[in-house]
Amino acid sequence: MGHAGLAVLDCAHFDAGECRSCTWLGRGYDDQLATKQATTRALVGATAMVWEEPVTSRHAAFRNKAKMVVAGSAAAPTLGILDPRGLGVDLRDCGLHIPVVTDALPVLAAFVARADLTPYDVAGDLPVGQRGELKHLLVTGSPDGELMVRIVVRSRSTEARIRKHLPWLRAELPHLRVLTLNVQPEHSAVLEGEQEIVLTGQDTLPMRLGAITLHLRPRSFFQTNTEVAAALYRAAVDWTAELAPQRVVDLYCGVGGFALHLAAPGRTVTGIEISADAIASAERSHDEAGLPGEIGFAVGDATAPGHAELLSEADLVVVNPPRRGLGHELARRLEESGVPHLLYSSCNPETLARDLADFASYTPVRGRLLDMFPQTPHAEVLVLLERQRSE
Structure with missing residues (x-):
């Protein structure tokens, strides 16, 4: 997605002081992107991990x-x-x-x-x-x-x-x-x-x-930047293909974005989401898509302790929490599960960094910044964590 280097967006409301929602509107896009990358890398602090090229965004006409x-x-x-x-x-x-x-x-x-x-x-x-x-x-x-x-x-x-x-x-x-x-x-x-x-x-x-159509109900969550959301799912598919997991658990699965994109022959994917409306949307999308593998969705609290067996049997767990992050309890349960790989999609690098500090047995090995929110300091970050082998 070649949007880097675009000019500063002009806005009469910003100039007049009427609206300051776009707090970085006066900054060039390259500067915005470089600052987000530097801030995110400093927060994550994993010097050995591989950072892929960031996914850029249109600087205007991107909010759906x-x-x-x-x-x-x-x-x-x-x-x-x-x-x-x-x-x-x-x-x-x-x-x-x-x-x-x-x-x-x-x-x-x-x-x-x-x-x-x-x-x-x-x-x-x-x-x-x-x-x-x-x-x-x-x-x-x-x-x-x-x-x-x-x-x-x-x-x-x-x-x-x-x-x-x-x-x-x-x-x-x-x-x-x-x-x-x-x-x-x-x-x-x-x-x-x-x-x-x-x-x-x-x-x-x-x-x-692309090949997947997600159904949004009125109260469903979906990323505000459709192009960058599609790039986020493509990155998850590419990274997961190299791991070839047989059993995937998607916590905070929402309307099924990650779960449906990660479907593959011979693979079992389970999505957990507290919103019954979102699960109904995910199931409808699954019914229409005709995807390979075994895919199931369940209404449940991702932070609840009742998923221990499901997590312990997984080869990959995907987490896409709200801005507050996973929290210490869920991070502890994931740590105890022994799952070989975690794929963490975060809309808040600060809570991502806090949660990563709770994963004593995992090392971030791959990361990518996706500029879901141009003209602001906010960014989406995708990180792959690998469980360290005990000696």
């Missing part, structure tokens, strides 16, 4: 998801973020989003006006029940140009109006595959609630990554 706070009025909504006073800053023209998402945002703003959806007033002094209904619009785009839109509201009081105007929205956005109403009643900064009402016939967004 927009998380837009809705403010202003129903007649003139803003879609973006809130300023320090709680007023809306409109970011419909944000240069980070992929085109299908960017093109959808003005249509969704028009839908807000058409359906008379009053934005929720975070900063006002009105009682919660009088503060409006519409909180966020969460928009995800697929490689095939389809959309998932989640409308986050305080209650279901606007559901009838949204359903009434849904035919108009579908006519304006013919590539809209999934539309849901998410209910978040709390007066807090929580992005979404537990209740999700699907308003379309389809309830998953297919994300095609």
Whole structure:
């Protein structure tokens, strides 16, 4: 992926001080990448390991998801973020989003006006029940140009109006595959609630990554950078092919990204994930893919102690934890399992380094930085660990 050396991204919102989400926006891309590599290598601290060339990213139009706070009025909504006073800053023209998402945002703003959806007033002094209904619009785009839109509201009081105007929205956005109403009643900064009402016939967004298509449900996690996510899975496949494991366990398997890509003839792959929705997505993707080998998924807590036998029988364990990392208890159980190889995909090099320090019997032998989040100090890192042979 030859994106290195690209120019600095221009952004009027950054220049005006309206949005500082892209904390590294003023830095050249080569400088960003070099700093991330140096920081990651210093944190990991394994001088003997082989670092492969980093996977670079587009510096703009790479985010497949927009998380837009809705403010202003129903007649003139803003879609973006809130300023320090709680007023809306409109970011419909944000240069980070992929085109299908960017093109959808003005249509969704028009839908807000058409359906008379009053934005929720975070900063006002009105009682919660009088503060409006519409909180966020969460928009995800697929490689095939389809959309998932989640409308986050305080209650279901606007559901009838949204359903009434849904035919108009579908006519304006013919590539809209999934539309849901998410209910978040709390007066807090929580992005979404537990209740999700699907308003379309389809309830998953297919994300095609080469030969594998992953199905995303509304509450599913997927990396925000589709191109770099595909490169992450390709790296895992290449590294695993050289190990030729017969039994693979994928903890934190999510919608099955690693597990499905690592399927191979004669290989058993087991994915564990706490989200039942994610497991349902993984199973659907597996059913459609016709992959070789034996693949199974189970709902479960990756950090729970009940997987000891499964881990002890594995040749390779894949872990892809959230930003907080594995934690000492799970790291200890992996240490005790005796599994020959660990493949660790991390979105936080700091917690990766902490977890690696807990693996007394493992040595990092291979690493690669994947620039999942340009214009920020964040990065995805893939590390292969090998268990040291006892003398």
